[in-house]
Amino acid sequence: MNNNTADVGTMGAAGVSQVAGNAGSSVTRFALIAAFGSFVFGLDAANISGAVRFVSSQFELSAMQVGTLVGCAIVGVILALFFTGGFCERFGRKKILLAIAATYSLSTLISAFATGYTMLVIGRFIGGVAFASITVSAMYIGEVAPPDKRGKFVAINQLLITIGSLLAFIVNFFLVKALAESSWLNNDNVWRFMLGFELLPNIIWFSLLLTIPESPRWLVTQGRIEEARDVFSRVGPASHADRLVASVRESIDRDSRNTTVAQLKCLFGKPMRLVLALAVCYAVVQGATGMNAVLFYAPTVFEQVGMSVEDSFMQTVVLGAVAVIFTLVAITCVEKLGRRFLTLVGLALIAVAHVSTWYGFDSAHYTLSASALETLQAQQVDTAPLQSFVGKVYEDDVALKQDLAAVYSKKDLPLVSGAIINATIDINGIFVLFGIFAFLAAFNMSIGPVMWVIFSEVFSSRVRSVAMPFAALVQSISSYLIQQFFPWQLENLGAANTFLNYGALAFGGLIIMLFLLPETKNKSIEQIEKDLVYSRVSGASQGSTDEIAPCDRADPGS
Structure with missing residues (x-):
């Protein structure tokens, strides 16, 4: 784990407080680029929400398999937490962010072109490892941002997650809307487009990361003092760069004794x-x-x-x-x-x-009436399996879903359950x-x-x-x-x-x-x-x- 991470607020109150109010547009741009990983995270999370019903149908998944498909990304996060800090100390924050952006792209390609359930889970798991971008982004931001903006800069990660999710929801909506009219979209491939379009933001993020400097704190730990001084000059008044470098050195000396x-x-x-x-x-x-x-x-x-x-x-x-x-x-x-x-x-x-x-x-409550069957037939839903349930009233959705699972295959159930609930619910x-x-x-x-x-x-x-x-x-x-x-x-x-x-x-x-x-x-x-x-x-x-x-x-x- 990382032994030396600390935000700017711990570098020395006297020096940093003078710089805090003077941080210019550069530090904001660097922070936003680093936090763009949160945008990709939100995009990825919302993409799978739209793809689930179609993936469940194509690969005939059980409820627990669906949970594993969605939850395996967090397993990747948990694994990454044990290594991220050490990698950041060894290779630097910027290089790890670049590696994460590349990993997101690999995850996107594997997921979009998955030929089976196992391959898709592997792709999602790799994407989960890349979710470490949130932690590394916060680490980077904390080491370049002024302390009086601490709350806003940290909270910006959540904003970008929500913006990424919104974009994914919009794209998914238009893809589903196009299903009925398109000759190239169908229930078996629409999920591939939902997961695959994420590749473009991944490439954009990777390109933007090439333009940010390395964390000045990490540069000091590597003895690259002039480079650290240059970065401090870019995110605040140049006259304070020497003082900040000295504060970082003092902080590192103190933390090095704290194993x-x-x-x-x-x-x-x-x-x-x-x-x-x-x-x-x-x-x-x-x-x-x-x-x-x-x-x-x-x-x-x-x-x-x-x-x-x-x-x-x-x-x-x-x-x-x-x-x-x-x-x-x-x-x-x-x-x-x-x-x-x-x-x-x-x-x-x-x-x-x-x-x-x-x-x-x-x-x-839910009623499988004759009129409900007529509504479903108009939507081209196969109602033959439901004939034995006509007139039955269900007091909760659990009983209805149990009957549906008994008469529909795992391939058909994810595609028809929504329409059946829609036609029967009160x-x-x-x-x-x-x-x-x-x-x-x-x-x-x-x-x-x-x-x-x-x-x-x-x-x-x-x-x-x-x-x-x-x-x-x-x-x-x-x-x-x-x-x-x-x-x-x-x-x-x-x-x-x-x-x-x-x-x-x-x-x-x-x-x-x-x-x-x-x-x-x-x-x-x-x-x-x-x-x-x-x-x-x-x-x-x-x-x-x-x-x-x-x-x-x-x-x-x-």
């Missing part, structure tokens, strides 16, 4: 207990409240409401637009309203949204639609982007290089479980109970955050560390000015 083992002992020691509990709870809640279910399975979610295929894809476009708008709200408000306020309000709204979705689905859809859109808005204005801001602030430089990957690992595992089991949950628990579970997790997270989460707005990293660690070490008083590291003030193993 990975020492950091781990500190992180899991008694003084850091509150910080660690806060990070783990936040990571679990952020991943487990259902965002990846909605993002990676968006058309499937809307099909449960009874929408046609084309309408469900149209709703994903609206979904993507809502995500972009409310991520902009978060970026605008994170420094004004504060991290704690946005987190608590967001979790409360998420809980309400999921309860609304639960109520909508729970009050629905639902007050406003509760479901409100719930889904309110959830997306609340997530993207709160725990989505704010979590990474919190993590960048509560972990001091003494533990950050092991704490950030650990927190990302917890969040990735939480997200993976949602992606892996969402199709199984829909099939066995039903849409109502699935979203009710997400709502319960959000409410539990709200209660925990009420007690654990402090407000970090307008506080230096050093002050946050005093509030969370120093004041809770035995014998330390609130606001203590003692600068001894908390790991040295008490035995980490005690």
